[in-house]
Amino acid sequence: MKIAIAGAGGRMGRTLVRMITEGGHGTVSGGLEHPDSPALGQDLGTLAGIGELGVAASADRDAIFAEADVVIDFTLAEATSLNALAAAEAGTAFVVGTTGMNPEQQARIDEAAKTVAVMQAGNMSLGVNLLVQVTKQVAGALGLDWDVEVVESHHRWKVDAPSGTALMLGKAAAEARGQDHDAVAVGGRYGITGERKKGEIGYAALRGGNVVGEHSVVFATDNERVTLGHIASDRSIFAAGAIRAALWVADKPAGIYDMIDVLGLKSDG
Structure with missing residues (x-):
């Protein structure tokens, strides 16, 4: 070929x-x-x-x-x-x-x-695509009573944020919860933002060094959190x-x- x-x-x-x-x-x-x-x-x-x-x-x-x-x-x-x-x-x-x-x-x-x-695809790795599927399952099971935050880290040269992988994860969660992703996505917080609205899917993007790629999906409710993640080292x-x-x-x-x-x-x- x-x-x-x-x-x-x-x-x-x-x-x-x-x-x-x-x-x-x-x-x-x-x-x-x-x-x-x-x-x-x-x-x-x-x-x-x-x-x-x-x-x-x-x-x-x-x-x-x-x-x-x-x-x-x-x-x-x-x-x-x-x-x-x-x-x-x-x-x-x-x-x-x-x-x-x-x-x-x-x-x-x-x-x-x-x-x-x-x-x-926003990410070609097997592990990340499995994470997307698990994120969808967990988001569907937990529902809107759990807050969803996606945190990603990449090298200093990356030109877009949040990463394509982070968006894959957030969209998977939104789909499982029956939400319009673009209507509930929050792409960063700074200053007096007011309290978090129910159903939001938040994104945080970190940039620095030569980090290949790290992604976490945090599900949080009163008194407990569930975190799913993937780290790419090469x-x-x-x-x-x-x-x-x-x-x-x-x-x-x-x-x-x-x-x-x-x-x-x-x-x-």
Whole structure:
């Protein structure tokens, strides 16, 4: 299978190139970078520290998508949304790990999914997706009498908050409680905010150092709390999930899928 990487010169891109090559999961057919990137023209294997692969980072979006069976994208929201249009044009399956989409950007991805298979997830790790499922179960069982707070920590370079994973968790809780997530979400508190309203789902985002990713969901009521959590210590877990998703989605019909589909965890219950 021919797999291309959007953002091939970044931290996640280099990890993906290395793991695809060393794991025998397929062939790295191309690497997309923006026109001003210092990685442009460099060999992807050299960038990943595994020796030359004979494939250079390129800014030619159309050529990259035309050559690949599937493209994995961990870049920035605007670039990813444009890449989705290129995927649809080329008929290439698309794996989206980018977070922080605004409605217009998400609409482009949704439109592409009418033509090609798109796997989109705020987090690719197995552990996190299990946490999402457990969060849904616990929130449904406890109901609105328990307050829900989502706390996440990431490295200083992360550009969006709350994280895509935090939003996955909050939305899972809202769905289980029969709530409109956007109507009850509170994205940070500062100053005189007044008392907490019943049914709110609060978010707190911490940024600093090189933290890969930590997430907790706190359920609190009078005299007791339940805390569910996940800690990522190496970004390779996200790369491994993305590669698994790429292998899974490459031959799927047009539509939008998530990691619950990939992992076979979806149920009607």
